[in-house]
Amino acid sequence: MLRQTKAKLLSALTAALVVALAALFSLLSNPDGPGARDQAKPPAPADPRVAAGRRAYERLGCALCHSIAGAGNPGSPLDGVGSRHDAAALRAWIIGAEPARASLPESIARRKARYASEPDLDALVAYLQTLRTP
């Protein structure tokens, strides 16, 4: 067998092994398998302020660290956050102000600080307030 072909075979074996292990890991973490998550986007809110808040949530890339209804980074879900915090607390969490700041790592607090000048901040708070526990 040509030596090049042997190298190709071993690379293909690696690819197969890695994809299989990756799929296994993913299946163990998500027993329902692919497509289990509800991908349907909730309808646009009727209140224009809440709609503007949701657009701001998308525009600012909040889903990099947060998820809503399973969409986004599942590390810090925001489902029901409107039931847990009032408007002032939500605002503090968004811009990394006290008292929320004490619970945030320094680097994240710094990143959040820039949202203090965000013109849609009030709208974003209004949107988060609509995320209530059913």
Place this chain on the structure above:
Amino acid sequence: MAPALAAAFWIAAYLAAVSAPLFVLLAGPTPPGGGFWRDFAMALGFAGLAMMGVQFFLTARFKRATAPFGIDLIYYFHRYLALVALAALAAHYVILRLDDPAQLGSADPRLAPGYMSAGRVALLLFVLLVVASLARRSLRFDYDWWRITHAFFAIAAVVLALWHIVGSGRYLSAPWKQALWLTYGALWIALVAQVRLLRPWRIARRPWRIAEVRPERGRVWTLALEPLGHEGLRFQPGQFVWLTARASPYALREHPFSLASSAAGNARLEVSIKELGDFTRSVKDLRPGEKVYLDGPYGAFSIDRHPAAPGYVFIAGGIGVAPILSMLRTAAERQDRRPLVLFYGNRVWERVAFREELERLGGRLALKTVHVLREGPAPASCESGFVTREVLDRHLPAERRPLEYFVCGPTPMTRAVEASLATLGVPSARVHSEIFNWV
């Protein structure tokens, strides 16, 4: 350790290194499921980076790890594995993007956190690395420049990627998972230090002096080298060295060449180089007395790996004759009387390098040389055209199965000869080839 066992060990070690990050993910506590596709993409990202890390090891030229395979195969593997790793990393990004673009956050580096921009730049660098390497010849990149930038971008890409995964954090919450990646990172840095500093330092301490620059037929130049203040190097006939000329070993401007001289001779070595590229065209300008550096020997293409064979068959195309010449010269000095056949393909008779010496070797060895020429007038004893199945069949002895076969030449020739030998009933385990143009 037997070569087959050693090969199995190193393949297992390599598969373990590549899949370790995935097993670490599997071993609890796993973060709550983030959706199948998201977690699948994350796992591919980890595995892709682990593979890219193994790439450093593959080209670090560890003799123990490369010996069972032959280093040409390792470099080919480096090339194919790069494609697999890049595919995994690209899939990591594309799947996340298709799953939900919002979870990638803003692509604007002013808005995105540093670790996300680091990941994007790393992916871009990996694409550049692979494209530049695969298209190096067609884009006519200077080989030395390519080697330096390849190493630099590879290190930059891996460092950025490590920043990306440590910054993303979620899957590495347990300290021992972070420890695994920090260990990987430290290992990679140690490998880079070994390749860029430690090995050049060892090479620099054992310089060689050019004793002679000799022209051969067919624009081939032979450099004779003598050790300067050390005992030289022991090698198996057919192996090769990395040669550095008119540069410091730290500059990493090395080029691989087969040793053509006898392995049974004195400390003086010879390499025979054909004018093919930028560096090889400059070999004739080297002068006796100049200092050069050698790293080696490397390679598994040697009769000494198969000492018990009842005889050997060599099939050379052009300058692919160099390692075979070393085996023939060595056999002559050892007064080996076993039957040998050499098929030697060239374009025209006047440019057949070493043809006079091969004739002389025929007097000292039980060697039959079959010249195969593509063009022009030639002695009646020569075959014309290519080294085809018919040519092989005409000149191979009847008892051809137990012989060991060594093929060295351009890839199309190697491929064709291997196919022909298979149809002539030669077991593939007895056919050894060395890839000719693997860098």
